[in-house]
Amino acid sequence: MESFAYSKAANLxxxxxxxxxxxxxxxxxxxxxxxxLLKNExxxxxxxxxxxxxxxxxxxxxxxxxxxxxxxxTLTALGNDAAVxxxxxxxxxxxxxxxxxxxxxxxxxxxxLCQRPRCWYFRSELYDCFRKGGPTCFAITGRNSExxxxxxAGCFIVHAxxxxxxxxxxxxxxxxxxxxxxxxLPLEEFFVLPRMNPHAENLLQPGELVVExxxxxxxxxxKGIFVKTRLRGSWDFAATSVAMVAQVQNxxxxxxxxxxGAVAPAxxxxxxxxxxxxxxxxxxxxxxxxxxxxxxxxxxxxxxGYKIRQIQAIIKRAALALAK
Amino acid sequence: MxxxxxDQEQEGVSRRNFVVAGLLAGGALATGxxxxxLLAMAETPRQSEGxxxxxxxxxxxxxxxxxxxxxxxxxxxxxxxxxxxxxRTETGTVNPQVAGFSGGISFQQSPCKQCAGPDCYPVCPAxxxxxxxxxxxxxxxxxxxxxxxxxxxxxPYPITGILQATxxxxxxxxxxxxxxxxxxxxxxxxxxxxxxxACVQRCPVNVExxxxxxxxxHLCLDLKPSTPNAMKEIL
Numbered sequence: 001m002e003s004f005a006y007s008k009a010a011n012l013x014x015x016x017x018x019x020x021x022x023x024x025x026x027x028x029x030x031x032x033x034x035x036x037l038l039k040n041e042x043x044x045x046x047x048x049x050x051x052x053x054x055x056x057x058x059x060x061x062x063x064x065x066x067x068x069x070x071x072x073x074t075l076t077a078l079g080n081d082a083a084v085x086x087x088x089x090x091x092x093x094x095x096x097x098x099x100x101x102x103x104x105x106x107x108x109x110x111x112x113l114c115q116r117p118r119c120w121y122f123r124s125e126l127y128d129c130f131r132k133g134g135p136t137c138f139a140i141t142g143r144n145s146e147x148x149x150x151x152x153a154g155c156f157i158v159h160a161x162x163x164x165x166x167x168x169x170x171x172x173x174x175x176x177x178x179x180x181x182x183x184x185l186p187l188e189e190f191f192v193l194p195r196m197n198p199h200a201e202n203l204l205q206p207g208e209l210v211v212e213x214x215x216x217x218x219x220x221x222x223k224g225i226f227v228k229t230r231l232r233g234s235w236d237f238a239a240t241s242v243a244m245v246a247q248v249q250n251x252x253x254x255x256x257x258x259x260x261g262a263v264a265p266a267x268x269x270x271x272x273x274x275x276x277x278x279x280x281x282x283x284x285x286x287x288x289x290x291x292x293x294x295x296x297x298x299x300x301x302x303x304x305g306y307k308i309r310q311i312q313a314i315i316k317r318a319a320l321a322l323a324k
Numbered sequence: 325m326x327x328x329x330x331d332q333e334q335e336g337v338s339r340r341n342f343v344v345a346g347l348l349a350g351g352a353l354a355t356g357x358x359x360x361x362l363l364a365m366a367e368t369p370r371q372s373e374g375x376x377x378x379x380x381x382x383x384x385x386x387x388x389x390x391x392x393x394x395x396x397x398x399x400x401x402x403x404x405x406x407x408x409x410x411x412r413t414e415t416g417t418v419n420p421q422v423a424g425f426s427g428g429i430s431f432q433q434s435p436c437k438q439c440a441g442p443d444c445y446p447v448c449p450a451x452x453x454x455x456x457x458x459x460x461x462x463x464x465x466x467x468x469x470x471x472x473x474x475x476x477x478x479x480p481y482p483i484t485g486i487l488q489a490t491x492x493x494x495x496x497x498x499x500x501x502x503x504x505x506x507x508x509x510x511x512x513x514x515x516x517x518x519x520x521x522a523c524v525q526r527c528p529v530n531v532e533x534x535x536x537x538x539x540x541x542h543l544c545l546d547l548k549p550s551t552p553n554a555m556k557e558i559l
Contacts, residue, residue, distance in 0.1 A: 137528070154387050154392070194391070299412075299488070305427075
């Protein structure tokens with residue numbers, strides 16, 4: 001690991017000032033992703049600005065029905081929060097499926113959303129891959145069993161966050177703060193595909209911080225479910241995942257949002273599956289049709305065709321579970 | 325080579341230059357001088373020496389060509405829109421040696437055909453359509469382009485289908501509009517790039533073919549000498 005300067009911010013404003021005044025500084029909070037990137041020298045920042053434990057970023061508030069989650073809230077705190085467990089059971093159900101208890105105690109909500117790809121070529125200092133500014137994506141003609149089946153363009157990473165598809169299915173927003181002020185955007189629009197920028201996974205600008213996640217009040221009859229497959233049963237990143245949030249009345253899906261995880265370089269909203277489910281009394285046939293629609297435009301690689309079958313299986317499972 | 329010198333060397337020939345050449349030729353004829361070659365040049369722009377020649381049976385739809393194209397042109401200060409687009413089809417077959425997937429999808433590459441008699445060329449009111457002095461590639465000078473779109477309208481080769489990058493049903497020509505910059509752009513064979521077209525160099529299937537890991541007597545995207553029939557033979 002290369003050496004770096006370390007600064008501990010005392011509050012949000014100081015963190016922003018430090019980021020502004022130190023070119024190339026990297027933010028660290030839980031560090032569960034960042035440290036491995038530093039050790040593998042995928043990132044070699046000259047300075048780290050530590051925002052762990054900042055009181056002004058560590059909170060969960062219910063304001064007028066909108067749940068506001070501070071960026072440095074740990075995954076454990078999020079999963080244990082009473083309001084979250086009562087009003088957003090899909091989040092409480094998802095948290096135990098993320099990493100391990102030790103990591104969840106350390107890892108933050110914003111860190112989970114901003115984590116870098118798990119692609120073995122990206123993570124290895126031996127490969128000068130396209131995402132790191134190199135000439136090509138080695139997964140295209142190399143080993144690609146854990147890579148994208150949607151949205152790849154010269155780079156075929158998957159976005160590994162489990163929380164992101166869930167929050168997108170809940171129609172969450174993300175608040176960012178930087179040198180030019182604060183901006184709030186739908187979380188779905190925060191993530192970018194390689195065709196927009198092959199070197200970044202989101203719109204975060206230099207000097208900018210994620211400060212908050214906002215989840216609007218769900219409809220009274222809304223139900224949600226998160227289903228994840230993984231290669232290792234104990235704990236692992238997703239091989240595929242689906243988050244589904246629907247308003248269900250007498251078994252009929254009045255409104256539904258479906259977001260897939262670990263199948264594309266960004267969380268992948270499946271409008272095709274949503275269209276197949278919306279307004280339908282969900283039976284096994286309807287769920288199968290939605291699953292088939294979801295993979296209509298999948299582009300498998302040489303080793304990841306299994307993701308097409310897995311995604312279909314978990315979409316069916318999720319839809320039928322919500323219809324009950 | 326200094327940038328200015330390089331620019332001059334690569335400076336293209338515009339429609340107006342040809343008109344001037346035509347007038348000179350006419351004047352020469354009037355004075356009884358032999359000017360047939362010059363006259364011929366005035367009527368029809370010289371053929372591009374090269375053209376990007378795609379083979380859909382080798383394309384795996386990875387879009388590295390689009391990315392490489394964008395990246396290089398953007399670094400040159402030009403529109404970042406890719407000049408080659410990949411369409412998804414369900415009618416072709418990809419060579420199993422390179423595909424690694426099944427499911428009846430294949431991909432069609434759609435570069436500019438560098439037409440022998442380019443319809444886009446004479447219609448530009450701003451003389452932004454030029455011929456590269458070295459290769460004859462037809463290109464749009466973005467500093468001159470006014471974004472009127474006549475070149476796009478004139479292009480006789482539409483392509484319709486699902487664009488792999490966006491998965492949207494799309495109908496487009498071989499010339500594209502960059503609304504951010506209000507300019508049109510098209511394949512210029514990466515004029516001035518020492519290694520030749522970026523898409524040909526960086527196509528991962530081409531890399532495999534060159535390394536001998538995929539057996540093929542031609543490339544997925546090849547820079548081939550253009551022929552008068554290229555526009556008929558290229559998809």
